[in-house]
Amino acid sequence: MKSFITTLLLGFSVIAVGQNTLSGSIADHNSKAIESVTVSIPELHKETVSDSIGRYIFNDLPKGNFNISFSSIGYANKNVVVTINEKETHLNVMLEETSTHMDEMIVSTVFNKVQSQNVMKVEHQSVKQLQQKGAATLVEGLATIPGVAQISTGTSIGKPVIRGLSGNRVLVYSQGIRMENQQFGDEHGLGMSDAGVESVEVIKGPASLLYGSDALGGVLYFNSEKFAKANSSSGNFNQKFFSNTQGSNTTLGLKTSSDNWKFLTRASYSTHADYEIPSGEKVTNTRFIEKDYKIGLGYSNIHYNSEFRYNYNNLNIGLPEEDIIPEHFRTPLYPKQDIDNHMLSLHQKFFLKKTKLEADLGYTYNNRKELEAADETALHMKLKTASYNVKLYLPKSDRLETIIGVQGMHQTNKNNGEEILIPDATTNDIGILMTSNYEWRSNTLQAGIRYDNRKIDSENHGTFGEEGYFEAVNKNFESFNASLGYKTKVFKNLTLRANMATGFRAPNLAELTSNGVHEGSNRYEIGNPNLKNEQNLQTDLNLEYGNAHFEFFANGFYNHINDYIFLSPTGTQIDGNDVYDYVQDDAALYGGEIGIHYHPHPLDWLHLVSSFESVTGKQDNGDYLPLIPANKFSNTIRTEFDIQKWFKSAYALLNIDYFLKQNNISTFETETGDYVLLNLGFGGNINIGKNKFDLSLNANNLLDKTYISHLSRLKTDGIPNIGRNIILGINFNF
Known part of the structure; x- marks a missing residue:
């Protein structure tokens, strides 16, 4: 335990010895600058918004390969992999107008790719989308996703079912860790609120390679x-x-x-x-x-x-x-x-x-x-x-x-x-x-x-x-x-x-x-x-x-x-x-x-x-x-x-x-x-x-x-x- 705490404190005390930046501009196919585009680096929990002339900038970035996501209402989501190995990296992008859904980054799979690049089909839904469908509870919202249902006891207890499998056969992750709340009982619900939850990803099928036992379904x-x-x-x-x-x-x-x-x-x-x-x-x-x-x-x-x-x-x-x-x-x-x-x-x-x-x-x-x-x-x-x-x-x-x-x-x-x-x-x-x-x-x-x-x-x-x-x-x-x-x-x-x-x-x-x-x-x-x-x-x-x-x-x-x-x-x-x-x-x-x-x-x-x-x-x-x-x-x-x-x-x-x-x-x-x-x-x-x-x-x-x-x-x-x-x-x- 002492070594763990020491490592944690040392991690927090690291001081940046240099500064790597990523910057660029965002425009449409007519070269018109696009304002208020959300630019994010999900892996680093960094996010910014383009200014009135379409410019954006990130400071204090580590070296490596990162997926950069560009999203704005009325435009197709764009994801670009960038290699940051210099003090200054520039990336200009063009967004296309569209009314189709966004291509979301998938966190539940180990390589964290966007869905269009992912080998495994993963359903992604924002909690806001589930609420717009009229979901009164979190599990009720999940049951609107094709292939997902719920075992319910009234309105208070709901257990997710994925393609006919439920209970301990469905593993639940929140905050990046597995939830353990006696899932074996029919009368034991999910035990979490949708407050503070942004989205859910559903892997339909065995995920034991990623998560071990209990991810059978x-x-x-x-x-x-x-x-x-x-x-x-x-x-x-x-x-x-x-x-x-x-x-x-x-x-x-x-x-x-x-x-x-x-x-x-x-x-x-x-x-x-x-x-x-x-x-x-x-x-x-x-x-x-x-x-x-x-x-x-x-x-x-x-x-x-x-x-x-x-x-x-x-x-x-x-x-x-x-x-x-x-x-x-x-x-x-x-x-x-x-x-x-x-x-x-x-x-x-x-x-x-x-x-x-x-x-x-x-x-x-x-x-x-x-x-x-x-x-x-x-x-x-x-x-x-x-x-x-x-x-x-x-x-x-x-x-x-x-x-x-x-x-x-x-x-x-x-x-x-x-x-x-x-x-x-x-x-x-x-x-x-x-x-x-x-x-x-x-x-x-x-x-x-x-x-x-x-x-x-x-x-x-x-x-x-x-x-x-x-x-x-x-x-x-x-x-x-x-x-x-x-x-x-x-x-x-x-x-x-x-x-x-x-x-x-x-x-x-x-x-x-x-x-x-x-x-x-x-x-x-x-x-x-x-x-x-x-x-x-x-x-x-x-x-x-x-x-x-x-x-x-x-x-x-x-x-x-x-x-x-x-x-x-x-x-x-x-x-x-x-x-x-x-x-x-x-x-x-x-x-x-x-x-x-x-x-x-x-x-x-x-x-x-x-x-x-x-x-x-x-x-x-x-x-x-x-x-x-x-x-x-x-x-x-x-x-x-x-x-x-x-x-x-x-x-x-x-x-x-x-x-x-x-x-x-x-x-x-x-x-x-x-x-x-x-x-x-x-x-x-x-x-x-x-x-x-x-x-x-x-x-x-x-x-x-x-x-x-x-x-x-x-x-x-x-x-x-x-x-x-x-x-x-x-x-x-x-």
């Missing part, structure tokens, strides 16, 4: 909001109101930066009453309160870049059950969950002579309580996780890039409640990887290999033969994984991506040790200490076409999983509850997504977006897997316009989502009928005199349709999903 990678531009300060205040839950969300953020130092802070408070179904009834105890606080500190010079972030999130969530007497208004009733989540991260980059070294250090503390009464803490689990991720970028040639890295974590789980869901345990991970990226002409080949080892040691608890007995488990799980990807330009506007990758997931403690009733599902679940790794092989094919007015994509995948872990009924009962064992069988999931985006000339303000997504999951014996989302057909009409000078960057949208009937069900599921949801959205920037603010208005489930999602945990009780919900949002920037 995919990765959600949340990008934190950026610091302020150099030598500037800013802030914003955001207020939202929700008609259905009579809820509100208040967010305040402040940030300031000098040339070298950066600071930001953000606080958010949300409160929601019970949600209302179309019949007018309230679903008792679906209320919740969320508090969230974030702080960030950054420092950079020509040798070193460091970023420290801390996030505290508190969730007070009511758990809906029968025979709860409704009282109060917003305060969650018993039973309820009270969850504290602390997340600290330190991201560092050292710029060496011909290469660089990155290190991500993380610590999370998840303090989860389930309270049956004011004086009765039924469940109390303390999960502490220390993680590290170190990558060395080898010297780059003209065409070849190579990275070697080591990742791992040390995790402890401790019980303090009257009941025990999983035993006290310690988990240790270590993984070693190497991956390379080779480019020639319009082709890119990427390949990698990785070895992982996970050791799980749990403690013995209880009396043999009784509920709550946990046999001590001492298990070692290991796996070799590899990936191979190829991207090519079939012709000018058509891109083909083909990827093949293996992934793995070690069994979690619940699957290894369970011995008791799983509340909310009325199942007596029995674990299996002899479970083996889940090991999969997935092939993906992606085809994308895009010109100035028409875009098309088609994704297809086949995912074969050896030793897939699932619950199987035994046909017996204990204390009136059906008994289920954790067992294994080979399984396969297959399907894909297809979609178009059309904005006809000269009606560039009109956007027609349509997509269809499908996934099927089966065991080798022909039985269907549980919790597979229904096929979905989504259509959106969006218009963009300005009304003189007082209403700028305005939009209006109409969205129709058709969820098809789900009759491909497991042995303990029931079929779900089809339904259609109609959603509206409207918003823009209002300028009245000196008063400027952003306004948004959304109507979700406008027709107040009564429906039950196939992935709703309240489905077994026949409780419909939320009815009509009007969301009003106001944002002030200062």
Whole structure:
């Protein structure tokens, strides 16, 4: 620990011994200067804006190769790789007018390329885009991305599903480190707020090469909001109101930066009453309160870049059950969950002579309580996780890039409640990887290999033969994984991506040790200490076409999983509850997504977006897997316009989502009928005199349709999903 602190302090004390600058001008095809273009170097967390004559400049830059991004409304995003090896580097660029979407930098893959250069197809969505679609929660917004769904418990708990896989099979990253918050439980939500989150990247498919165990089904990678531009300060205040839950969300953020130092802070408070179904009834105890606080500190010079972030999130969530007497208004009733989540991260980059070294250090503390009464803490689990991720970028040639890295974590789980869901345990991970990226002409080949080892040691608890007995488990799980990807330009506007990758997931403690009733599902679940790794092989094919007015994509995948872990009924009962064992069988999931985006000339303000997504999951014996989302057909009409000078960057949208009937069900599921949801959205920037603010208005489930999602945990009780919900949002920037 002392050596770590010494290294950290030395890093912050490095003094720049020289100054490298990057400057240039930005113009259109008529050589007219473009003002207010955002110019950023994402890797260095540096950003500036072009002046009235299109000029921009960065000071105090390290030597090396960096991706420079140029973006402005009405122009195509441009990304240029620049080699900075002189005191002064000049880069002039020309931007083309367009109404197509921007080509975003992808952070979740190791080479941090823009999507058009990336071998792996990664979905990128800004949180602002998700909110414009009317998403009331972060996970609800994620479920609007093709191939992503959510397992929900009312409006308060949502678990992401990627192509039919969820729970520990989907790894979540925030602040550059893995989130650990007992993801194995159906009633355990994501546990994070969208306040202070700029965007999300979704890897659909095995990402074990990049992240190790638990990335079998995919990765959600949340990008934190950026610091302020150099030598500037800013802030914003955001207020939202929700008609259905009579809820509100208040967010305040402040940030300031000098040339070298950066600071930001953000606080958010949300409160929601019970949600209302179309019949007018309230679903008792679906209320919740969320508090969230974030702080960030950054420092950079020509040798070193460091970023420290801390996030505290508190969730007070009511758990809906029968025979709860409704009282109060917003305060969650018993039973309820009270969850504290602390997340600290330190991201560092050292710029060496011909290469660089990155290190991500993380610590999370998840303090989860389930309270049956004011004086009765039924469940109390303390999960502490220390993680590290170190990558060395080898010297780059003209065409070849190579990275070697080591990742791992040390995790402890401790019980303090009257009941025990999983035993006290310690988990240790270590993984070693190497991956390379080779480019020639319009082709890119990427390949990698990785070895992982996970050791799980749990403690013995209880009396043999009784509920709550946990046999001590001492298990070692290991796996070799590899990936191979190829991207090519079939012709000018058509891109083909083909990827093949293996992934793995070690069994979690619940699957290894369970011995008791799983509340909310009325199942007596029995674990299996002899479970083996889940090991999969997935092939993906992606085809994308895009010109100035028409875009098309088609994704297809086949995912074969050896030793897939699932619950199987035994046909017996204990204390009136059906008994289920954790067992294994080979399984396969297959399907894909297809979609178009059309904005006809000269009606560039009109956007027609349509997509269809499908996934099927089966065991080798022909039985269907549980919790597979229904096929979905989504259509959106969006218009963009300005009304003189007082209403700028305005939009209006109409969205129709058709969820098809789900009759491909497991042995303990029931079929779900089809339904259609109609959603509206409207918003823009209002300028009245000196008063400027952003306004948004959304109507979700406008027709107040009564429906039950196939992935709703309240489905077994026949409780419909939320009815009509009007969301009003106001944002002030200062």
